[in-house]
Every structure is written in C-alpha cells, then in structure tokens.
Amino acid sequence: MIEDLIKYIVSNIRQRFTRSFLTILSILIGIMAIFVLISYGEGLKYYMNEMAQEMGTDKLIAQPLGLGVPGTGDIYFTKDDVDFIKKQRGVSEASGMMMKQSEVKIDKRKLGKWVFIAGLSTDPSERRLVEEAFAGYEIFKGRPLKKGDANKVTVGYNYLIADKIFSKPLKLGDNIFIKDKPLEIVGFYEEIGNAGDDSNVYITEDAMKKLFDMGDEYGYIYIRADKGVVPTELADRLEEKLRKKKGQKEGQEDFYIMSFEQLMETFGTVLLVLNSILVIIAGISVVVAAVNIMNTMYTAVLERTKEIGIMKSIGAKNSTILMIFFFESGFLGLIGGSIGMLLGYGLAKLGAVVIAATGYSFLKPYFPWWLIAGCLVFSFMVGAVSGYFPAKAASKLKPVDALRYE
Secondary structure, eight states: HHHHHHHHHHHHHHHHHHHEEEEEEHHHHHHHHHHHHHHHHHHHHHHHHHHHHHSSSSSSEEEEEOOSSSSSSSOOOOOHHHHHHSTTTTTTEEEEEEEEEEEEEETSSSSSSEEEEEEEEESSSHHHHHHHTSSOOOOEEOOOOOOOOEEEEEGGGGGGTTTTTTSSOOOOOOOEETTTTEEEEEEEEEOSSSSSGGGGGEEEEHHHHHHHHHSSOOOOEEEEEEOOHHHHHHHHHHHHHHHHHOOOOOOOOSSSEEEHHHHHHHHHHHHHHHHHHHHHHHHHHHHHHHHHHHHHHHHHHHTTHHHHHHHHHTOHHHHHHHHHHHHHHHHHHHHHHHHHHHHHHHHHHHHHHHHTTTTTTTOOOOOOHHHHHHHHHHHHHHHHHHTTTHHHHHOOOOOOHTTTTO
16 A cells, blocks of 8 residues: 555656656755755854864963954053963963964065964963964974074964965975064964964064064963863953952953853854854745645645545545645655755865865864754655645545546
8 A cells, every 4th residue: 555655656746747846946945055054053063062172171261352353452461460360279370372463475575464473482381271272283294482483483284285375385494574584484283274373373472572572462361270170260260350450340351251161152152043043044945845835735636636536436535645645745845855955965065175275174064963864854844744734625525526526
C-alpha cells in the first residue's frame, strides 16, 4: 500500500512537472537562505568558542573610553595605572599595550599602508599574556621581540602574502619604514583570520615611545586573574578601585574593565540578534513557499476531483485520500528542502573562499548534524502543513459529487 502511494505521488508530481518545479523552487530558495545564514551563525559561534578556549576564562581587559579607536584618542592609561592594577588582590599579572595608527612603507619614496602599531612589553610573561588575549597568538616564523630590539619589529600574518598589505610578500630580515625609520622584521605572527589584527606591527615599548615621541600611554591593559578568583567579580572590584584612584564618580569613569567571558557574552548576544533578524527575513520566503504549496494542492484537488471520486467509489477511505495529498505536499517540500540545502552548502563554501580572500578567514560556515536534519524535517513539515487543508477538503468529497464534477 505504502509503495503504491509513493509511486502514485511521484507520478502526479511528474505529470504536473512545471507547477511542481515552481513550487519546489519557491521553497528551496527559503531553505537555502536559512541554511546559509544559520551555517555562518554557527561558524561564528564555533569560532568564538575556540577563541574562548584559547584565550582562557581567567583574563580581563581594561580599556579607556577615548573617541575612535582605543589608544588613539586623548584618554590613555598610564604606567602608574598598570602598576596599580598589578598590586590589587586577585590579580596574577597585568600588561599594558600601547597602540597608535601610522603609515607603514617598504619604500620611503612611495605611499604605504595605514595600520595599527602596538607597543609590547619585552618581559616574556607580560608579552605572552597579550598574545593569549589574541586567541593564543604565537610567532609563526622567526622570533618574538626581546629587550634591546630598538630597531626590530614583528608583524602580522598578512605581510607574508602578496597583495594583502604590499604587492610582494615580505620575509625575515626585510625592512619596513615607520615615520621614515627603517625597522627590521624579526618575526611573523600566525594568522588570526581578522584582516585588522593580521596587519598589525609590533615594536617594543621603548621603541614606541621614541618613534612617536610619547610617554607611558597605554591603549589597553590585559589582566590575568589568580586561580580561584571569579573574573567578573574581579572586574567590578578593579573598576571600583581604579575609579577611586582617579577620583572619578560612579557612572562617569573614562574607562571600563570587562572579563573576556563578558566580552564573549556581549558578542554572542549581538550575534544572536543579528542571526535571528536574518533568519526571519529568510523565513518570509518560506512563508511565501507555504502559500504557493497550498495553492498548488488546492488546484491539484480541483483537477483530480473525478479521480478522487473513482478512488472513493472503489473503497478508498477518507484517511487514504488525506494521506495522499498530505504526503504529496510534504514530498514537494522535502525535495525543495534537499535541493536548497545542497545549493546552500555550495554557496556557503564559495562565500567562505571569497571572504577568506578579503582577509577574514575566521568567518567560515559550520554544518552541525542538527542543521541538516532540522532543514529536512522543517521543509517536509512546511509542505505537509501547507497541504493539510487542501488534503482535508479532498478527503471530504462525496464519491457521487466527485464523479459528476465535470
């Protein structure tokens, strides 16, 4: 019986191929859009989880509330602020990072690229704290900066690739010019996957002060909490202590301190809202597809009224007629969903290649099993539910009325 029903459903879809194709097309567009958007949302969530594991949950970041990019406005932390935080109960270690934006050249006579220059501590422990804050950032080629490296730099991964920063890739021993001063590359950091971070240039704090004629001006302070200390509680406590030290009132601080866990939660909330909006937009096409399926099935009932009458006259039950039209509409949805997922997979992979070429290789789609299963079930249910009322109407037709319909 089931095998006969399947053959009958397939035969009906084939006989009305054009209409069936248009119905399938309408639902596959919606499922394809949902599949792509959710896969990228899950990819971002997967990336954030990986970052959280590599960064660790014991870290905090202090940041001034200057205008524009932190560290490039008028508000900075001082060396005294960094030392003050180091002495606080619950703090294992802390390290400041200077940050300026400047033009970098490989030829003093030509225009260069504007990138961020970061001044790092040469203390291995403090430098490692900053590197961990960048998701376990490590030297990929060469060596890290050390004390006395006044004319040395380490650079991001993009300097190794042609046409990312400059037309030709750079190598260890090459010079770059910042404010017309030659600086030798001694190390390349591994890829983060973010075009901005992978374009950074790192020099020592002493070199930063001389190059930019500045004092102890820190754009960020990275903090590691002691074992057993809750980072969110430590963040509140440090914020209160530093506020009192600066003589500022609560709510009028020119800085903030957050745990990495809080930062991840903030990004996660923004991501959830954005992803939800995009899925709702894609869902509109699914609603349109549902209406299209309902219209198709109502038309099919009208076209096959005599056929329904013949089936009922030879003993077909109302439930059998209902099942035929219910599963036929569900099958249309399932076909559309399956094709939509395949096209969505290809589109997501293609998008990842294009995005990686722009320097944002961290943005990759992720395809969990529940996304595939969910899309298949969802597409079938959209079709089946849309076809329920036409199926119900078909099952209630009286044999005599159906046979004399035409």
